[in-house]
Amino acid sequence: MSRNVASIALIDRVKKGEPAAVARLISRAEAGHAEVRSALSQIYRLAGKAHVIGITGVPGSGKSTLVGKLTEKIRSSGKKVGVVAIDPSSPYSGGAILGDRIRMSDMANDPGVYIRSMATRGATGGMARAALDAVDILDVAGYDAVIIETVGVGQDEVEIVRASHTTIVVSAPGLGDEIQAIKAGILEIADIHVVSKCDRSDANRTMTDLKQMMMLGMVSADKTEWQTPVIGTSSVSGAGLDELVGAIEKHRHIAFETEAGRQRRLSIANFRLRKTTETLLLERYGDAIAKAATPLAAKLMAREADPYSLANELLDSSLSGGQSHEQDARSKIA
Amino acid sequence: MSRNVASIALIDRVKKGEPAAVARLISRAEAGHAEVRSALSQIYRLAGKAHVIGITGVPGSGKSTLVGKLTEKIRSSGKKVGVVAIDPSSPYSGGAILGDRIRMSDMANDPGVYIRSMATRGATGGMARAALDAVDILDVAGYDAVIIETVGVGQDEVEIVRASHTTIVVSAPGLGDEIQAIKAGILEIADIHVVSKCDRSDANRTMTDLKQMMMLGMVSADKTEWQTPVIGTSSVSGAGLDELVGAIEKHRHIAFETEAGRQRRLSIANFRLRKTTETLLLERYGDAIAKAATPLAAKLMAREADPYSLANELLDSSLSGGQSHEQDARSKIA
Numbered sequence: 001m002s003r004n005v006a007s008i009a010l011i012d013r014v015k016k017g018e019p020a021a022v023a024r025l026i027s028r029a030e031a032g033h034a035e036v037r038s039a040l041s042q043i044y045r046l047a048g049k050a051h052v053i054g055i056t057g058v059p060g061s062g063k064s065t066l067v068g069k070l071t072e073k074i075r076s077s078g079k080k081v082g083v084v085a086i087d088p089s090s091p092y093s094g095g096a097i098l099g100d101r102i103r104m105s106d107m108a109n110d111p112g113v114y115i116r117s118m119a120t121r122g123a124t125g126g127m128a129r130a131a132l133d134a135v136d137i138l139d140v141a142g143y144d145a146v147i148i149e150t151v152g153v154g155q156d157e158v159e160i161v162r163a164s165h166t167t168i169v170v171s172a173p174g175l176g177d178e179i180q181a182i183k184a185g186i187l188e189i190a191d192i193h194v195v196s197k198c199d200r201s202d203a204n205r206t207m208t209d210l211k212q213m214m215m216l217g218m219v220s221a222d223k224t225e226w227q228t229p230v231i232g233t234s235s236v237s238g239a240g241l242d243e244l245v246g247a248i249e250k251h252r253h254i255a256f257e258t259e260a261g262r263q264r265r266l267s268i269a270n271f272r273l274r275k276t277t278e279t280l281l282l283e284r285y286g287d288a289i290a291k292a293a294t295p296l297a298a299k300l301m302a303r304e305a306d307p308y309s310l311a312n313e314l315l316d317s318s319l320s321g322g323q324s325h326e327q328d329a330r331s332k333i334a
Numbered sequence: 335m336s337r338n339v340a341s342i343a344l345i346d347r348v349k350k351g352e353p354a355a356v357a358r359l360i361s362r363a364e365a366g367h368a369e370v371r372s373a374l375s376q377i378y379r380l381a382g383k384a385h386v387i388g389i390t391g392v393p394g395s396g397k398s399t400l401v402g403k404l405t406e407k408i409r410s411s412g413k414k415v416g417v418v419a420i421d422p423s424s425p426y427s428g429g430a431i432l433g434d435r436i437r438m439s440d441m442a443n444d445p446g447v448y449i450r451s452m453a454t455r456g457a458t459g460g461m462a463r464a465a466l467d468a469v470d471i472l473d474v475a476g477y478d479a480v481i482i483e484t485v486g487v488g489q490d491e492v493e494i495v496r497a498s499h500t501t502i503v504v505s506a507p508g509l510g511d512e513i514q515a516i517k518a519g520i521l522e523i524a525d526i527h528v529v530s531k532c533d534r535s536d537a538n539r540t541m542t543d544l545k546q547m548m549m550l551g552m553v554s555a556d557k558t559e560w561q562t563p564v565i566g567t568s569s570v571s572g573a574g575l576d577e578l579v580g581a582i583e584k585h586r587h588i589a590f591e592t593e594a595g596r597q598r599r600l601s602i603a604n605f606r607l608r609k610t611t612e613t614l615l616l617e618r619y620g621d622a623i624a625k626a627a628t629p630l631a632a633k634l635m636a637r638e639a640d641p642y643s644l645a646n647e648l649l650d651s652s653l654s655g656g657q658s659h660e661q662d663a664r665s666k667i668a
């Protein structure tokens with residue numbers, strides 16, 4: 001209960017843009033305690049002003065460097081920029097340090113820039129939920145643009161980036177076969193394509209390939225009001241960054257002021273509601289399932305039973321157990 | 335019903351090792367229809383003989399090439415080898431073609447080798463469930479060793495590989511910063527480390543680094559009966575492959591004939607039961623949630639409500655709806 005009260009007390013400080021309050025509330029959202037939910041409910045209702053920009057790309061695409069440069073560029077126009085970087089480095093150890101976070105540290109003392117790493121871990125749906133809560137917290141704290149960065153591999157990771165107003169997919173020249181194959185899976189989610197490292201001589205080839213794939217309709221073109229641009233950037237020379245910022249600004253207009261944009265935001269809301277409901281559903285029964293599963297595992301290991309039959313039995317008993325537990329609680333209140 | 339009967343009819347043919355029957359049953363498992371479950375329940379009870387080997391590594395580590403060489407090597411000793419390759423290339427388009435599948439095609443006409451790609455897609459928990467069902471089907475079809483290959487990024491992907499008897503993590507020399515950071519997250523799950531491309535001059539450095547990290551305890555060492563080896567391999571010269579096959583064989587002994595191995599298999603069974611139960615739970619309410627979510631999305635988009643409160647309401651009504659539906663069904667039977 002006190003965690004709930006303490007979190008609600010943070011909201012006023014978040015609204016004033018205090019970085020320490022932002023940090024604390026994001027940490028609580030990430031920890032996922034149910035008591036923080038009423039604070040996050042309030043945050044959600046207060047949010048909705050920020051332009052949410054999703055950036056993804058295959059490993060080695062130079063995506064993190066681009067996020068650094070882009071943050072600097074948007075910030076230089078006077079806007080406040082928040083970054084939520086989903087960090088795949090430690091699914092199990094829980095740490096979250098990427099070299100690029102440090103590279104961005106020239107902005108570390110600017111209160112107009114807030115960078116947060118989140119490790120990929122925890123319960124099903126937990127990462128998406130926590131990342132989207134963090135975006136809302138930054139929104140309420142007055143950050144005009146909020147960037148979500150993920151690596152373009154893994155279902156959950158790609159889904160998070162899709163839940164943004166403007167999705168940018170970063171490609172790079174000269175990556176191996178496996179990387180190219182992974183890339184093929186994320187091309188179709190782009191509103192804007194970036195080819196990084198365009199100072200390299202083989203970058204033109206990468207840009208031409210992308211444009212041709214789009215012309216051949218190999219990459220989705222279901223966007224009547226928007227022609228997905230292909231922009232070459234270089235973090236060495238700074239080339240292409242102005243063009244990129246211009247394209248982002250143009251797409252922001254689509255997102256907020258057209259029917260296509262409204263439809264997109266509606267489907268993001270729909271996604272988020274389903275995700276949250278699934279998370280809460282697993283949460284309601286997760287402990288009961290884990291507790292009931294343990295004594296059955298030996299039977300399963302010995303192949304004396306199969307997972308489907310056991311899971312069904314387990315579910316029937318957990319669901320009825322949960323039900324009667326709830327009824328108990330209700331009768332106590334009454 | 336007919337899909338159920340047809341699937342059960344396949345089991346006898348799977349037991350005889352008919353590749354067409356194996357292919358069809360895996361496809362049905364992948365599609366995830368509930369009617370195939372009783373066939374998969376039978377398959378599970380029949381399985382349990384194969385040595386399940388999980389192989390993962392960062393993109394560009396040469397993991398797919400290694401899987402090809404290893405398959406050839408194990409096969410040359412007379413054993414049958416099945417491969418389930420989780421393909422990250424198309425989370426949305428659903429296709430599943432990697433260049434390395436083609437490279438392995440010199441084994442395409444050998445009935446003792448079966449290679450199957452699976453795309454990463456579908457419902458929460460669906461990929462792990464389908465992949466593990468595929469492993470069991472190959473097990474029942476008489477494949478002595480079954481390899482599961484995934485890219486070492488993404489929660490679900492890493493979890494799948496952990497659910498094997500012997501986990502191999504592939505590293506390679508000379509990859510970028512981002513890749514190295516990702517690698518750090520999967521090192522601790524290895525039973526065997528492979529450094530691929532060891533014909534390269536910088537491979538020694540990678541091997542030394544790995545060994546040092548292990549000595550410093552930076553990588554888990556909670557394996558009293560097993561010293562995690564670091565093996566250098568080259569797909570060019572074939573170096574290290576015999577040593578790797580030897581280490582796999584030694585670890586198979588640990589997995590099947592020691593108390594530590596029994597504990598590991600028990601925790602895999604536990605993981606699988608929890609995963610299956612969660613999948614079935616989401617399945618029971620998934621449609622109801624999706625149907626109920628759609629008309630609420632507009633309210634959420636307008637920030638007139640928040641996802642947590644809406645999800646809780648939605649869950650209360652779906653759960654009570656599901657309950658009464660079940661009771662209806664029961665009273666009809668009675």
